[in-house]
Every structure is written in C-alpha cells, then in structure tokens.
Amino acid sequence: MATLLEVSGVSVTFDGFRAINNLSIAMAEPELRAVIGPNGAGKTTFMDIVTGKTRPDEGRVLWTERQIDLLKLSESQIATAGIGRKFQKPTVFEDQSVRDNLAMALANKRGPLSVLMWKASAADRARIQDLAEEVGLAARLDHRAGHLSHGQKQWLEIGMLLAQDPRLLLVDEPAAGMTPAEREHTTALLTRAARSRAVMVIEHDMEFIRRLDCRVTVLHEGSVLAEGSLDHVTQDQQVIDVYLGR
Amino acid sequence: MKIDVSSPAAPAPVRRSFLRDNPSVLWFMGLLGLFTLGVTVLSEGMGVGVISTSLVKVLGMTLCLCLIAVAMDVVWGYCGILSLGHFAFFGLGGYAIGMWLMYARTEIVIRDNLGRGTIPPTEAEVSEAVAAQIFGVVGSSELPLIWSFAGSLPFQLAMVVLVPGLLALVFGWLAFRSRVTGVYLSILTQAMTLALSLYLFQNDTGLRGNNGLSGLQNIPGSLHLPQSVISVWFFWASAFALGAGYLLFAWVVSGKFGSVIKAIRDNEARVRFLGYNVEGYKLFVFTLTGIISGIAGALYYPQAGIINPAEIAPIASIYLAVWVAIGGRGRLYGAVIGAALVSLLSSWLTGGGAPNIDLGFYRIVWTDWWLVLLGLGFVLVTLFFPKGIGGLFDYLVRKS
Ligand SMILES: Nc1ncnc2c1ncn2[C@@H]1O[C@H](COP(=O)(O)OP(=O)(O)O)[C@@H](O)[C@H]1O
Ligand SMILES: [Mg+2]
Numbered sequence: 001m002a003t004l005l006e007v008s009g010v011s012v013t014f015d016g017f018r019a020i021n022n023l024s025i026a027m028a029e030p031e032l033r034a035v036i037g038p039n040g041a042g043k044t045t046f047m048d049i050v051t052g053k054t055r056p057d058e059g060r061v062l063w064t065e066r067q068i069d070l071l072k073l074s075e076s077q078i079a080t081a082g083i084g085r086k087f088q089k090p091t092v093f094e095d096q097s098v099r100d101n102l103a104m105a106l107a108n109k110r111g112p113l114s115v116l117m118w119k120a121s122a123a124d125r126a127r128i129q130d131l132a133e134e135v136g137l138a139a140r141l142d143h144r145a146g147h148l149s150h151g152q153k154q155w156l157e158i159g160m161l162l163a164q165d166p167r168l169l170l171v172d173e174p175a176a177g178m179t180p181a182e183r184e185h186t187t188a189l190l191t192r193a194a195r196s197r198a199v200m201v202i203e204h205d206m207e208f209i210r211r212l213d214c215r216v217t218v219l220h221e222g223s224v225l226a227e228g229s230l231d232h233v234t235q236d237q238q239v240i241d242v243y244l245g246r
Numbered sequence: 247m248k249i250d251v252s253s254p255a256a257p258a259p260v261r262r263s264f265l266r267d268n269p270s271v272l273w274f275m276g277l278l279g280l281f282t283l284g285v286t287v288l289s290e291g292m293g294v295g296v297i298s299t300s301l302v303k304v305l306g307m308t309l310c311l312c313l314i315a316v317a318m319d320v321v322w323g324y325c326g327i328l329s330l331g332h333f334a335f336f337g338l339g340g341y342a343i344g345m346w347l348m349y350a351r352t353e354i355v356i357r358d359n360l361g362r363g364t365i366p367p368t369e370a371e372v373s374e375a376v377a378a379q380i381f382g383v384v385g386s387s388e389l390p391l392i393w394s395f396a397g398s399l400p401f402q403l404a405m406v407v408l409v410p411g412l413l414a415l416v417f418g419w420l421a422f423r424s425r426v427t428g429v430y431l432s433i434l435t436q437a438m439t440l441a442l443s444l445y446l447f448q449n450d451t452g453l454r455g456n457n458g459l460s461g462l463q464n465i466p467g468s469l470h471l472p473q474s475v476i477s478v479w480f481f482w483a484s485a486f487a488l489g490a491g492y493l494l495f496a497w498v499v500s501g502k503f504g505s506v507i508k509a510i511r512d513n514e515a516r517v518r519f520l521g522y523n524v525e526g527y528k529l530f531v532f533t534l535t536g537i538i539s540g541i542a543g544a545l546y547y548p549q550a551g552i553i554n555p556a557e558i559a560p561i562a563s564i565y566l567a568v569w570v571a572i573g574g575r576g577r578l579y580g581a582v583i584g585a586a587l588v589s590l591l592s593s594w595l596t597g598g599g600a601p602n603i604d605l606g607f608y609r610i611v612w613t614d615w616w617l618v619l620l621g622l623g624f625v626l627v628t629l630f631f632p633k634g635i636g637g638l639f640d641y642l643v644r645k646s
Contacts, residue, residue, distance in 0.1 A: 051519060079521035091516045093509045100505045110522050112530040116503045164521065 002065055004029035004198050005083075005168055010049060010059030011222075012042075019045045020056065021222035029167060032194035034209045034230075035202045037219035038243050043202045044088060046219070047170045051085050052078045064167070080110060084166035088173045088202075090153040094146030098137055098156055101145050102128045105160035127163070134192075135159035136185060151182035158189055168198040175208045187211045206234075218243065264497060271496045274579055275489060282485040289481075291474030299474040303549045304593060306481035308586055310546035311569075313488045315585035316578050317535035317542070318566050320495050323575035324504065325531045326511030328428075330563045331417075331435030332539045334442050335410035337558035339540030340547035341446075342409055344459035345393060346402035347548060350466035352376045353397060383457050390452030406544040407537055413438075414536030415529065422525040422532075427514070439560045446555035458554025462547050480549050487545055488582075491538050496578055498534070507531060508576075568620065572627050573634050580636025587635070588623075592616060 005027040012020040020042045027033060035043050048054035050061060052075040061070040063081060070078055079085075092101050106124060109115070120128075132138040135155040140148065145156060154174055161169050171190065175183045187208060193199050194214075203209055209216060209230055216233050218225040220243065226236045233239050265272055285305055288296040297305075314336050321327050356375045360367040367375075377389040395401040421434055449455035465476055498504065507527055509517045514524050547553040565588075573584020594600055595612040603610040631637055 053515070053519075074523075075515075075518035076521050076523045079519050085519050087516070091513055093505075093512055093516075095508060095512060096505055100502075103502055104505050104509060104522075105520055112503070112527050115506055116498065116501075118502045160520070 082167040105163035309484035319581035333562035335539035336543035339543030342405035349396035410540030463551040574636025
C-alpha cells in the first residue's frame with residue numbers, strides 16, 4: 001500500500017477563524033476511509049483544500065508517488081490528475097439527461113476542440129451503460145437528471161465520479177436524506193469502488209460508518225482528534241466528550 | 247414550474263445523425279429557404295415588384311440581426327454569459343467592410359475624374375485625393391494608418407473576422423481569467439462597448455468620428471447596377487449567413503460541447519471539479535460568437551448604407567439581450583423569433599408605418615411610446631413566460 005495523498009501541517013483561516021488547524025492526513029491506495037466529526041469540524045473545508053477550491057495558508061498537499069504539489073494546480077487540473085469529488089449537496093446537471101451527465105464525466109479529452117468533435121464510441125456507450133448499471137440507473141439513462149429522486153441524484157453523482165476514473169474519490173455526506181434501503185445500496189457502491197481506489201467518505205451516520213467497516217478519522221476544530229478502527233475511536237474519551245457524548 | 251416526475255422523457259438512444267436528432271434545424275432551414283424564395287419572387291429587383299427595394303433591405307438587415315441574436319443566445323442562453331457587448335463586435339465588422347466600400351468607391355470616382363485630364367494621375371495623387379475626399383469632413387486630408395490596406399477587399403474581409411475576434415479573445419481572456427462572472431461581467435462588457443463607442447466618436451481616431459462611414463450601399467465594381475438588384479444580393483447573402491450560422495451553432499450546442507457549456511451555465515464550479523477548464527470554454531464561446539457577430543455586422547451595414555459610433559452604443563447590446571429573452575433563451579429559433587419580431591415591430595412603429603392612435607384626450611405617438619411598449623413586453627415575458635415566445639413550441643410538441 002503506497003501513499004497516494006499526503007496532507008501535512010495544513011492550516012486555513014477564514015476572517016481570523018481557524019477552520020483547519022495544522023491538519024495532517026494520509027491516504028493509501030487502495031483504501032476506504034471514513035471521516036467523522038461534529039458540524040463545523042472542517043471536514044468539507046479539508047476536501048475544498050485537496051480539490052483546489054480553497055487555498056491553505058500553510059502546509060503541503062502531495063499527490064501520488066511522484067509527489068505532485070496539488071497547491072500549485074487549478075481545480076480542473078486536480079480533477080484531471082485523478083481526484084474526483086462528490087459534494088455535500090447533490091449537484092448533477094438537472095437540465096440534462098442521466099446519459100449526458102455521465103458522458104461529460106467520462107475520462108476522455110477535455111479540451112474544447114476535442115469535446116466539440118467528440119462522438120460516443122462503442123466503448124464509451126458500453127462504459128456509460130456499465131456505470132448506469134453499477135449505480136442502479138440503467139433504466140433512467142434518458143431521463144432528465146432533475147426528475148430523479150434525491151437518492152438517485154446522489155448515485156448519479158457517484159456514477160459521474162466513477163466515470164472520471166479517479167484514483168481518489170472524496171465523498172461528502174453521501175447518505176444524507178436517504179432511506180435505509182438507499183443507504184445500503186450506497187455502502188455497497190462505495191466499498192466496491194474502494195477495492196481498486198482510495199475512497200474517503202465524510203458521514204455522520206454511525207450505522208453507515210459501521211457498515212463501511214474501515215479506518216476512521218475523527219476531526220475536531222480543524223485537526224485530527226483520533227484515528228483507527230471504529231471501535232477504537234468510539235472508545236476514545238476525547239471523542240466521546242466532543243462528539244459522541246452530546 | 248411544474249415537473250412531471252412520472253412521465254418518462256422522450257427516449258433518444260444512440261446518436262444517429264445530427265439533423266435527425268435536431269428536427270428543428272431542418273424546419274428552420276426549410277422556412278428560411280421558403281422565405282428567401284418568396285422575397286426574391288416578390289422583390290422589385292428580381293421578381294414581380296410587390297416588395298419595395300427598401301423593404302427588401304429591411305428584411306435583409308433583419309436576417310443579420312437574427313444571426314447576431316442566435317450568437318447571443320449561444321453565449322447567454324447556453325453558456326450563461328450575459329454579454330452586453332456583442333453589438334460592439336457587430337459594429338466592428340461593419341466598420342471593417344465599410345472602410346473597403348468607402349475607399350474603393352471613392353477611388354473609382356476619383357480615377358474617373360482625374361483620368362479625364364491629359365496626363366494619367368500617379369498612384370500617390372489618387373491616394374491623396376481619396377484621403378482628402380473621405381476625411382475632409384473631419385478636417386484632415388491624410389490617410390490614417392489603419393486605412394493602409396482599405397483598398398484591398400481580401401484584407402478588409404479578413405479584418406471583419408480578425409478585429410472582432412481579437413477584441414473578444416483579449417477581452418474575454420482578461421475577464422474570464424480573473425473569474426469575473428454574473429452581473430460584474432455584464433457591466434464589464436458594457437464598459438467595453440461604451441469605451442469603444444466613445445473612442446469612435448472622436449474625430450482623430452481615423453474612422454470619421456460621429457460622421458461614421460456612409461454611402462455603403464454603393465458596391466464598388468457594381469456601381470452601374472440598380473439598388474433594387476443589389477438589395478436582393480445582400481438579402482441572399484444575409485439569408486445564407488443566417489442559415490450557415492444557425493447550422494454551425496446548432497451543431498456546436500448539440501452533443502457534448504453543448505452539454506458542457508450548459509453545465510457551465512448551471513454550475514460552473516461543479517464543471518471545474520469534473521476536470522474541464524471552464525475559462526477556456528467561455529473564451530471559446532465568447533470569441534466564436536464575437537466573430538459571427540462581426541460577420542453579421544459586415545452584411546448589415548452595406549444594406550443600412552451608413553454606420554456611425556451611435557450604432558455601437560451600449561443600448562444596442564441591451565436590446566439584443568431583450569430580443570433573446572423575449573424570443574426564448576436556450577433555443578436558437580427562439581432568438582430568431584425574438585430578433586425578427588421585435589426589430590420589425592420597432593421599425594414599423596418608429597418608422598411611421600403604424601397609425602398613431604387618437605384617444606381624444608391623448609394621442610399615442612408610437613415613436614414615443616414604442617420603448618415603453620418594449621419595456622412592458624420584456625417585463626411581462628420575464629415574469630410570466632420565462633421561456634419566451636419560443637417556449638410556446640413546447641406546448642405544441644407536447645400536444646401532438
Ligand atoms: N468560505 C468560508 N468562509 C468562512 N468560513 C468558512 C468557509 N468555509 C467554511 N467556513 C467555516 O469553517 C468551519 C468548518 O466548516 P466545514 O468544513 O464546512 O465543516 P464540516 O464540513 O466539518 O461541517 C465552519 O465553522 C465554517 O463556518
Ligand atoms: Mg460539511
């Protein structure tokens with residue numbers, strides 16, 4: 001297991017408020033990791049930093065064995081370097097069909113001219129079909145994404161992530177607002193995806209985390225409070241005090 | 247807005263051919279062809295003479311306005327950039343072709359006059375006389391540097407594309423790179439337009455200040471032909487340009503490129519995280535539509551006969567946005583409907599075509615009330631028909 005992502009000593013301040021405080025986290029490949037922590041702990045901000053949306057005041061973010069400095073890349077460059085992200089609020093392109101949403105995410109050339117000339121090859125079509133089946137939307141390929149249920153939108157977004165074929169998936173609260181059956185499907189999706197990739201999941205729901213059955217990082221006030229198996233961190237007194245005990 | 251969750255959307259499985267997937271393009275081409283044929287047959291110059299030459303010109307100009315409206319729809323309706331500057335590109339295209347029209351025609355006239363003497367004139371004499379003739383109105387007799395190649399049609403044709411294209415490219419690069427979006431971007435495009443028009447109003451910019459360029463309806467090389475014939479030629483050229491432009495844009499907005507720019511319109515941050523260089527796409531669309539706007543302008547002004555800096559004034563670009571909004575954003579034929587309807591209505595009402603209405607206590611004079619009517623129409627459409635007139639087609643299609 002080689003280190004894929006190495007975040008070390010990162011801090012971010014918003015108007016004098018330290019949202020991320022000397023945070024260090026590493027991800028291996030493949031690995032499934034859950035990140036938990038109270039609201040405002042800095043979980044989403046951490047993903048913002050890795051994906052280039054927020055620039056940290058200090059610290060390093062290195063990517064792959066080639067030690068690429070992600071802080072020097074733009075959002076789109078980071079995405080093409082192999083990091084995919086699912087947002088807390090499901091954001092699919094509602095005006096467009098499920099097929100078009102997936103086609104946009106496919107790992108093809110992204111320059112305006114290549115995209116202008118693009119025609120779905122047999123391989124592209126097969127890949128879209130596979131992805132749709134994987135996330136359970138095969139019957140809905142030609143529906144408008146805006147017509148999907150909340151849970152289906154979340155899956156479509158996960159499907160779009162997989163279509164990018166990233167080495168690291170950052171998934172922010174995927175199970176929020178899902179029915180128990182939908183949650184189960186989502187867990188299965190993520191564990192399958194993590195067989196060949198690094199997947200980091202932010203979640204609040206302890207039952208969901210338990211089913212993921214993976215290493216857990218607890219964030220609090222912008223830094224790591226505890227890390228280890230779910231049983232290990234839930235028995236940690238500090239974690240109980242700031243998070244579980246409330 | 248009512249969304250029917252249960253009804254499945256129309257299935258559109260494998261992409262077959264572009265035209266089969268976009269039947270509205272075929273419809274549009276057919277109607278445009280019929281319209282062109284009809285106007286030709288009824289025209290004074292080529293047909294039975296029911297349609298006067300001046301009306302042929304108005305119709306040809308309207309086609310050019312439809313073309314810039316289609317470009318506006320792509321940049322605004324599809325890509326979400328509310329540009330209030332595309333008429334600047336339109337005007338620049340007009341100036342570029344106007345320079346050749348004016349220079350070449352003046353040169354022919356001067357050679358004619360000088361040639362009557364016993365000694366043939368030298369090139370320098372001709373050029374001096376042309377300069378004096380064109381720039382006399384602004385108290386100069388020297389040919390400005392930018393007119394160096396005004397006598398060359400290929401050069402000025404290249405300028406029709408290059409000048410608007412380069413301005414759009416440079417302006418867009420600066421604006422998009424600093425991630426200016428929304429209202430701020432609109433204001434910036436408006437400022438560009440205003441600056442350009444103020445600059446052109448000055449006498450020493452080499453484009454005859456507020457006099458602008460005139461006599462553009464006289465085509466060098468065809469000076470012996472009557473306007474009735476030339477007007478039909480330009481009508482054809484405008485119809486061809488609209489058809490070609492429509493086809494080009496319909497192709498651009500279909501398929502994955504269209505998907506990406508619509509996605510940029512709806513959530514550009516998300517598109518970045520998919521790995522697309524959003525700024526590059528915006529720049530591409532802004533520049534391409536700027537170039538097409540320039541071409542539309544180059545066809546419009548020879549029919550109008552005159553171009554001056556007032557044409558580039560910011561208000562023109564605002565009208566453009568109003569046309570597209572009224573016609574229906576995000577569907578190309580909507581832009582055509584909006585531009586044709588509003589601009590024809592405008593020239594009918596303000597050109598004295600419509601009878602003023604006497605209410606006894608008050609006389610409605612359309613030249614005064616037209617703008618109020620337009621403003622009201624805009625507000626009503628925005629409030630009650632956000633999809634514009636083009637949105638009506640959705641009901642028709644759903645019914646059948
Ligand atoms: N762009 C921003 N500007 C100001 N404050 C922010 C910004 N983004 C996040 N914060 C603050 O940083 C803290 C961490 O937020 P976030 O990362 O969203 O928490 P979590 O996802 O763990 O609930 C919160 O207090 C939030 O208000
Ligand atoms: Mg969050």
